[in-house]
Amino acid sequence: MTIFDAAYQKAKREKEQHTKELMSLSNVIGVGIGKKPGKGQGIYRWAIVVYVRKKIPAAQLEPKDVVPPEINGIPTDVVEVGEPVSYDAKSK
Numbered sequence: 001m002t003i004f005d006a007a008y009q010k011a012k013r014e015k016e017q018h019t020k021e022l023m024s025l026s027n028v029i030g031v032g033i034g035k036k037p038g039k040g041q042g043i044y045r046w047a048i049v050v051y052v053r054k055k056i057p058a059a060q061l062e063p064k065d066v067v068p069p070e071i072n073g074i075p076t077d078v079v080e081v082g083e084p085v086s087y088d089a090k091s092k
Contacts, residue, residue, distance in 0.1 A: 008033070011046035014074045018048070026065045027052045029084060036077040047077040055080040 011033050019031045029051050036047035050067045055078060058066045067078050 007046045011048060011074045014071050015048045018071050022048075022050055022067065025050075025067065026062075027054065027056065028067070029053055029081065034077065036075050045075055047075045049077045049079055051079050051081045053081070053083055 015031060015033050022028055022031045031051070032049045034047055034049040035044040036049075037043070038045050048071055052067075067076050070076060
């Protein structure tokens with residue numbers, strides 16, 4: 001197993017262990033794993049990606065609804081995706 005694979009597996013484990021907790025935060029609509037840009041060009045780290053309807057500054061959120069900057073050493077990345085829309089291919 002490479003370092004890359006080990007880092008991915010750790011991020012995956014942490015995401016699986018904390019998905020329920022993250023999904024309980026207001027504004028969160030999904031949780032995944034992705035690469036987050038690090039310091040330096042071309043440097044990425046595996047991260048727990050938290051999808052929200054709208055990015056809101058932490059100072060404007062209740063403390064209980066703030067996504068932590070990292071979970072057990074795995075960085076988080078908050079991504080604004082807007083309001084989900086159901087698409088029915090048959091309706092076209």
